[in-house]
Amino acid sequence: MNEQILTGRMQEHRTDSHTLRRYEETGGYQALRKALGMKPEEIAAEVKGSNIAGRGGAGFPTGVKWGFLAPSMPRYLVINADESEPGTFKDRQLMERDPHQLVEGIVISAYALGANRAFVYVRGEYARPARRIHAAIEEARQAGYIGDGILGSGFSLEVSVHLGAGAYICGEETALLNSLEGLRGEPRIKPPFPAVEGLYAKPTIVNNVETISNIPWIVTHGGAAYDAIGPEGSKGTRLFSVSGHVERPGNYEIVMGMTWRNLIYDLGGGVRGGKELKAWIPGGASAPWLTPEHLDEPITIQACARLGTMLGSGGIVVMDETTNVVAAALSLVRFFAHESCGQCTPCREGATWLERILERILHGEGRPSDMDLLLDVSDNISPGLKWPPAMTTICPLGPSAVSPITSIMSHFRDEVAAMIAGEVPAGV
Amino acid sequence: MTWSPDTSARADEIVAWYPEPRSAVMPLLYLAMREEGRLSDQGMQEVAARTGITAAQVLAVASFYTMFKREVGRHVVSVCRSISCHLLDSQAVVDAIADESGVPAGETADDGSLTIETVECIGACGGAPAVQVDYEMVEGLTPEKGRQLVRWLLDERPDLIRSDDLQERFGGQRSFDWGPDDPAGALGPYPAFAPYGTAGGGS
DSSP states (O other): OOOOSSSHHHHHOTTTTTSHHHHHHTTTTHHHHHHHTSOHHHHHHHHHHHTOBOSSSSOOBHHHHHHTOOSOSSOEEEEEEOOOSTTOOHHHHHHHHOHHHHHHHHHHHHHHHTOSEEEEEEOTTOHHHHHHHHHHHHHHHHTTSSBSSGGGSSOOBEEEEEEOOSOGGGGSHHHHHHHHTTSOOOOOOSSSOTTTSOGGGSOEEEEEHHHHHTHHHHHHHOHHHHHTSSSTTSOSEEEEEEEESBSSOEEEEEEBTBBHHIIIIIITOSBGGGOOEEEEESSSTTSOOBOGGGTTSBOSHHHHHHTTOOOTTOEEEEEETTOOHHHHHHHHHHHHHHHOOSOSHHHHHHHHHHHHHHHHHHTTOOOTTHHHHHHHHHHHHSTTOOSSOOOSSSSTHHHHHHHHHHHHHHHSHHHHHHHHTTSSOOOO | OOOOHHHHHHHHHHHHHSSSGGGGHHHHHHHHHHHHSSOOHHHHHHHHHHHTSOHHHHHHHHTTSTTSOSSOOSEEEEEEOSHHHHHTTHHHHHHHHHHHHTOOTTEEOTTSSEEEEEESOOSOGGGOSOEEETTEEEOSOOHHHHHHHHHIIIIIOOSOBOHHHHHHHHOOSOSSOOOSOOOOEESSSSOOOGGGTOEESOO
């Protein structure tokens, strides 16, 4: 269960895993050589056969997404390095510590997709990862892995880094494309999907950093080898960010299918200070919470769907028994209220109201009717309060603000009620 | 302030990277901040002139993103308040930093030395509570280290802000092993990125 596709090099070579020299010495850019000897459609078939699902949040099968790319030219590959989902810091490590793995993945993917131009959209707060990616691109260009006629082939590619400027919503792929076009980062109505009308209304594939970092391995070993790792529907390794009240926070690359108990207790060292576990967020701030009764559930896309939540961005946030769930929910809801782009009324108004209601409960000014009001406002954003949500908005940001509300109201309703009644002290 | 020939040349170079000039709006907004230490009306007009859109359109873009700042101190200290940092009491770090600097969160010191802000997730959850100074990371802060950070910025007046330097002086638990030092660092309240001419200390 200790397969390492993504993080082996950085662990073994801590001082120089980000350099071209170390990357080449450990087999780097051999997958590109192999890929350039294959037909683009053969590479796409390997990726499809690997059954890798996107690692950004939505979990859509990458090979299927690639298959939607419209045939017209020009077309673009855009890497989503806007990692901003609270609880998630895995792409940051991949970019800082093994940027060439991503760059090689970009060149191979662009070749497979027939794109001669790729952009890496890095969030503005990730200055250091952006510098490492930029340096890797420059090294790769010098070595002939990027540019005109790559390694003597007829394939040419330019890659550049574009910095965001502090907007979570730009992680939504159509908002990202608007931002890259020099517009406000507001999500677009779909369809058309980016694969048909993306950047500059041209066919565009947007893929996450971790997803594309897997491509060199898939080309080297074949899609079938990747598909052989992990349980049905949750193939390959995944990098999970573990944080919160845990003894050993960090990024853990695991084969899916292990249990939450394995990840939180065996790898993460358990709850800090020997305290009891109260709840955890299984896939970034947007995901509905799980509770100790779920500890022996497997970490798979399917098991999460069955429990009404998701693996999302792979950000796991552990909360111990001392956690004030109203304060925790407020932190999460405030995030979404702050990051709402404002286009859709249910999200813009609803998230703000949820924030205000939680704030007054936390300040000891909650009203008995607030219990129903929280759920009523939530239901107006996300009818039926289910996951995956029914959509009233262009993108899933609005329904994501509802996840903390449904989580505390289904698992910790008594605590909320007690705080409103003044039976427990309010405040953080 | 009209842009210097050097800044203009760099702006032209950046515009040329993109299939369409408008895509250069965000990079040029960073360039405008470098030029004046903040974003001014004149700066936005310069961006508009080079990207073929109006100054109002540039303002519409700039106002959407939190990192384009019209008022900002010599350094911006950003304390994360999102869930993992919240759980590990980032509020105590915010309070300590605000108290030591005398600048409430969300405001800029009268002398223009510092801007203190609370921000949403900066991707340092494993090293919570985390802070950025001019978008250079420091992880695993305590309230006391937060106070020392403020004193260092105000008393030592460093020209270059480097994440490794911050981490060594004020940091604790990290999200992951950072590996070797990055010699580059920030020169002002905008991200240090060589292609935008905003990085100091080598690349």
